[in-house]
């Protein structure tokens with residue numbers, strides 16, 4: 654029986670590998686930097702988005718099933734804990750998702766793959782919420 658040496662990484666390969674992931678990170682932070690709806694979450698970030706764009710691209714390569722470019726440098730992601738310093742409620746989650754959906758529409762032409770990625774990003778963004786939902790909503 655042949656053993657598989659590399660783990661299955663369908664999303665990383667399907668999206669187009671590292672160049673596509675780098676492009677996704679670039680478009681994502683471009684939208685965060687320019688969309689009116691993202692002004693609130695933009696303000697949570699430092700003036701220069703360059704370093705986080707690089708780090709996010711490395712995270713995404715790994716999250717999508719590519720090589721461990723993030724954890725080899727930063728250790729376990731512990732994403733929820735790393736986001737605790739920032740107030741994230743439904744509004745911030747939705748603004749983040751708007752930037753990501755807009756970026757995905759530009760970088761991932763395959764509608765089925767895009768829908769899968771949107772769902773996975775939403776689950777992660779929703780998990781990042783650390784503020785109570787507003788009363789009545």
Ligand code: HEM
Nearest residue numbers: 694697698699705709712727735739745746749777778781
């Ligand atoms: C839900 C709304 C979210 C907000 C408002 C938000 C905001 C932030 C902020 C302000 C930082 C710090 C940036 C810096 O230090 O320069 C950060 C870091 C990061 N975020 Fe988010 N984020 C959100 C969701 C997500 C999601 C869904 C993911 C992954 C799919 C993600 C992945 C990351 C990563 C990998 C880092 C760097 C962590 C590290 O320091 O190693 N974020 N985020």
